[in-house]
Amino acid sequence: MITAVQKPFDEIYEMIQGYKKILVLGCGTCVTVCMAGGEKEVGVLASAIRLANGKNGIEMDIAEDTIERQCDREFFDDVKDKIEEADAVLSLACGVGVQFSSEVFEGKRILPGLNTKFYGTTLEMGVWSERCAGCGDCVLETFGGICPVARCSKSLLNGPCGGSQDGKCEVDPENIDCAWQLIYDRMKSLDLLDRLEINEPVKDWSTGRDGGPGKIIREDMTL
Amino acid sequence: MDTIDKIAVYCCENSGLLAAGPVTDRKILDSIEIMKLPCSGKTEMGLILKTLEKGYAGVMIVGCPKDNCQFIRGSHRASKRVDSAKEMLAAIGLDPGRVRMEFLSSVDSHKFVKAVTEMWESLKIATS
Amino acid sequence: MSADKDKTGVVLCNCGGRNFKKEEIKSLQTRLQFSSGENLFIQSDALCTKEGAASLKETMSKKGIKKLVFAGCTAKKSGETASFIAEKCRIAPSNILEVTVPAATPEGEKDSPFGMKEELIRSVVKGINKHIGILEGMETFATKKVPLHQGVLVVGGGSAAQAAADVLTGRGYSPILLEKEDELLSLQGQVGSFTATLSTGGGVKQADCGAVILASGFSREKDAWTSVTSRFASPHLVPLSKLADAAAELPRIPSGRSVGIVLDLDVDEGKASSETACRTALQLQRQDGLQVYLFCRDIRVGSLPLEELYDDARDRGVVIVKYENQIRISGTNGTTLLSCTDAVLGNPIQVACDLAGISLYGVAAGGDTRLSEITGVDLDSLGRLQGNNIHLFATGTNIPGIFVAGGCRGNVYPPEAEREGRAAAGEVDLLLSQKELKVELSEAKVDADKCALCLTCIRACPHNAMKINREESVAVSVPEVCQRCGICAGECPAKAITLPAYTDDILLAQLG
Numbered sequence: 060m061i062t063a064v065q066k067p068f069d070e071i072y073e074m075i076q077g078y079k080k081i082l083v084l085g086c087g088t089c090v091t092v093c094m095a096g097g098e099k100e101v102g103v104l105a106s107a108i109r110l111a112n113g114k115n116g117i118e119m120d121i122a123e124d125t126i127e128r129q130c131d132r133e134f135f136d137d138v139k140d141k142i143e144e145a146d147a148v149l150s151l152a153c154g155v156g157v158q159f160s161s162e163v164f165e166g167k168r169i170l171p172g173l174n175t176k177f178y179g180t181t182l183e184m185g186v187w188s189e190r191c192a193g194c195g196d197c198v199l200e201t202f203g204g205i206c207p208v209a210r211c212s213k214s215l216l217n218g219p220c221g222g223s224q225d226g227k228c229e230v231d232p233e234n235i236d237c238a239w240q241l242i243y244d245r246m247k248s249l250d251l252l253d254r255l256e257i258n259e260p261v262k263d264w265s266t267g268r269d270g271g272p273g274k275i276i277r278e279d280m281t282l
Numbered sequence: 283m284d285t286i287d288k289i290a291v292y293c294c295e296n297s298g299l300l301a302a303g304p305v306t307d308r309k310i311l312d313s314i315e316i317m318k319l320p321c322s323g324k325t326e327m328g329l330i331l332k333t334l335e336k337g338y339a340g341v342m343i344v345g346c347p348k349d350n351c352q353f354i355r356g357s358h359r360a361s362k363r364v365d366s367a368k369e370m371l372a373a374i375g376l377d378p379g380r381v382r383m384e385f386l387s388s389v390d391s392h393k394f395v396k397a398v399t400e401m402w403e404s405l406k407i408a409t410s
Numbered sequence: 411m412s413a414d415k416d417k418t419g420v421v422l423c424n425c426g427g428r429n430f431k432k433e434e435i436k437s438l439q440t441r442l443q444f445s446s447g448e449n450l451f452i453q454s455d456a457l458c459t460k461e462g463a464a465s466l467k468e469t470m471s472k473k474g475i476k477k478l479v480f481a482g483c484t485a486k487k488s489g490e491t492a493s494f495i496a497e498k499c500r501i502a503p504s505n506i507l508e509v510t511v512p513a514a515t516p517e518g519e520k521d522s523p524f525g526m527k528e529e530l531i532r533s534v535v536k537g538i539n540k541h542i543g544i545l546e547g548m549e550t551f552a553t554k555k556v557p558l559h560q561g562v563l564v565v566g567g568g569s570a571a572q573a574a575a576d577v578l579t580g581r582g583y584s585p586i587l588l589e590k591e592d593e594l595l596s597l598q599g600q601v602g603s604f605t606a607t608l609s610t611g612g613g614v615k616q617a618d619c620g621a622v623i624l625a626s627g628f629s630r631e632k633d634a635w636t637s638v639t640s641r642f643a644s645p646h647l648v649p650l651s652k653l654a655d656a657a658a659e660l661p662r663i664p665s666g667r668s669v670g671i672v673l674d675l676d677v678d679e680g681k682a683s684s685e686t687a688c689r690t691a692l693q694l695q696r697q698d699g700l701q702v703y704l705f706c707r708d709i710r711v712g713s714l715p716l717e718e719l720y721d722d723a724r725d726r727g728v729v730i731v732k733y734e735n736q737i738r739i740s741g742t743n744g745t746t747l748l749s750c751t752d753a754v755l756g757n758p759i760q761v762a763c764d765l766a767g768i769s770l771y772g773v774a775a776g777g778d779t780r781l782s783e784i785t786g787v788d789l790d791s792l793g794r795l796q797g798n799n800i801h802l803f804a805t806g807t808n809i810p811g812i813f814v815a816g817g818c819r820g821n822v823y824p825p826e827a828e829r830e831g832r833a834a835a836g837e838v839d840l841l842l843s844q845k846e847l848k849v850e851l852s853e854a855k856v857d858a859d860k861c862a863l864c865l866t867c868i869r870a871c872p873h874n875a876m877k878i879n880r881e882e883s884v885a886v887s888v889p890e891v892c893q894r895c896g897i898c899a900g901e902c903p904a905k906a907i908t909l910p911a912y913t914d915d916i917l918l919a920q921l922g
Contacts, residue, residue, distance in 0.1 A: 321895035323895055328914075353872055
């Protein structure tokens with residue numbers, strides 16, 4: 060899923076200054092699961108803002124709500140009125156939701172409460188780890204299910220660099236495993252080690268972000 | 283925001299509530315509002331902050347000692363929530379001492395009284 | 411989350427007329443705040459008797475009262491009178507709240523915590539009104555009857571398991587005894603209705619049971635030995651169980667051979683280790699040409715035969731060293747050096763041994779991970795089943811319906827392991843003999859619209875009470891397992907979970 064973390068409180072507080080009516084809007088999907096922007100976090104943040112305003116003698120109306128997702132138009136129907144009444148919306152959705160809210164509510168100031176991080180997995184409760192870079196041309200078959208694009212710090216496709224020590228990446232030896240060590244170990248356990256000797260040609264990066272903002276159209280699904 | 287000159291004490295019913303029971307010191311009892319929880323693990327940041335929004339001087343969460351929680355890990359979770367709340371208060375610019383976690387068992391009435399007294403002392407210092 | 415229309419009433423037990431005078435009760439009654447305006451106050455003089463309870467039940471049903479604030483004395487232990495009333499008047503236990511009325515004091519008595527009666531009345535009224543508010547915001551709980559399957563699964567082939575099985579058979583149960591723990595492939599369901607998948611003989615079969623006893627013995631031997639050999643490079647180390655055989659192979663020399671025994675390497679051991687150590691030490695010391703040195707942080711000889719064994723070993727010449735903190739093991743040419751500090755005099759002691767036996771029960775490594783994963787029973791910091799929590803001792807676990815005994819929870823001393831097996835069987839009987847559980851439906855409730863199936867509640871629940879309802883894509887709490895602790899409600903990032911007796915509204919309403 061998409062993972063995100065809440066922006067530091069002072070950054071958020073700075074952003075909302077000057078507005079008289081704020082709606083803190085949460086999202087019930089990815090950011091709920093990674094505990095950054097769900098209904099619970101909305102409540103906590105709204106309370107924190109009210110307490111800060113109380114301390115600083117600032118008058119501000121803080122409303123709260125959470126919708127299923129902020130990346131699909133229909134879910135905004137329930138909060139349409141609240142959004143229209145607010146001077147600004149502090150959206151706790153990922154970057155997609157923040158932008159889409161702005162598209163749906165033209166002219167409305169939508170502020171991002173989160174920093175969107177990566178596509179990742181839950182390793183254990185409270186710990187999320189990056190797995191996919193959205194390159195648009197999946198090569199996991201070649202690398203035994205471990206992605207060198209997302210998990211190698213340099214996105215190398217033909218083996219490790221000299222910074223691989225004891226299975227760790229020199230960028231952050233304490234926290235980052237060398238993806239190529241992982242790939243090697245995995246291919247060995249799958250008995251496919253000889254496949255790594257085949258040269259992987261230069262990747263066509265245009266299938267992903269580097270080809271410009273993407274768009275998918277399924278003609279068979281359009282109404 | 284109205285101020286309520288009391289500490290809201292959320293007591294786990296297996297430890298805190300029982301420890302508070304025998305307390306008869308009126309000065310202590312009048313300075314707190316006791317709320318019963320099934321386990322301190324039910325505590326969450328939202329509840330703590332909403333309590334402070336109501337104007338309470340402070341929030342104390344009372345739970346079982348860490349390896350002796352009736353529900354295994356309840357007081358451990360509560361302690362983490364209280365730490366997060368303290369961080370949030372500091373980020374807002376409020377005194378983190380307004381939230382406090384206390385571990386005690388059902389017979390520790392003296393510890394209960396001591397905790398309330400200490401918290402009031404530190405709150406008064408912070409506001410003076 | 412809405413509270414229902416069922417009425418909340420107040421009953422004040424005046425303890426045979428001893429607590430309050432008539433006028434005082436009248437004064438108290440007028441100060442009670444019921445949201446409906448209807449003053450649902452009942453007075454009783456002897457609530458703790460059958461007649462008192464019967465009269466209360468009748469009054470309650472006449473007035474339509476289903477939730478009750480009970481204000482009474484502290485004569486019975488906290489909660490006892492409330493449970494008594496709950497049972498006799500058929501109210502769900504969570505729908506009764508108690509306000510303690512301190513023992514009656516004559517007016518103006520100086521030592522009384524409340525001095526004048528007025529203050530006492532005021533404080534009782536405050537307590538009652540607070541609880542009326544709570545109950546008026548709470549739903550009336552129904553009760554469900556959960557049948558308890560009478561089958562019992564006992565896992566283990568040692569003395570604890572056998573003792574448990576014997577007690578169960580003696581009490582009329584037909585326990586399934588699994589001698590090897592790997593015969594248990596999986597365990598589904600919950601207390602009263604577990605389904606175990608077992609591998610037996612040639613195939614796989616399923617067995618239903620209401621309770622499980624894990625008595626699978628000490629499992630860490632292999633991991634413990636691997637840990638020892640990886641930490642200490644000396645070739646002259648063997649597990650204590652193999653020491654006697656290894657000593658037999660040791661060629662004797664005129665100056666004699668030194669043999670070491672090490673207990674408590676990482677963690678303190680128990681009686682079983684002391685017995686094995688003393689027995690082995692005595693056996694070897696009796697042979698010519700061997701001098702035995704026994705190192706321990708403490709020797710546990712708290713029983714007559716053990717005490718005698720220890721004395722025999724010492725009389726025979728075994729040198730027993732009690733060390734403090736850690737013992738160090740290092741290898742030098744041809745010998746193993748055991749170094750430590752004497753616990754009494756503080757002197758450093760070093761013995762060069764030709765051979766040393768390490769007791770594996772004292773090594774911190776490995777754990778019963780397989781059984782823990784299958785059953786959900788927590789492991790403690792030494793990888794033993796149960797978890798270090800006084801509320802679980804001696805044979806309970808974090809999973810309702812699953813009990814532990816003997817070596818797998820760390821007690822390898824046979825007489826005690828057997829005792830635990832019998833105790834666990836007793837707990838099972840206590841549970842299953844009820845034939846059914848009366849479960850109040852006040853377990854955690856999950857709002858399907860908000861639930862994102864993030865799995866947080868499932869991971870956070872200490873008792874494995876949360877399951878996934880696949881058809882409705884929502885997490886659900888199993889009423890007979892849920893302990894109503896509220897941890898799930900506190901953790902849910904979508905605020906989808908409420909604990910009905912402690913909703914946010916109920917808690918916040920008390921803040922005024």
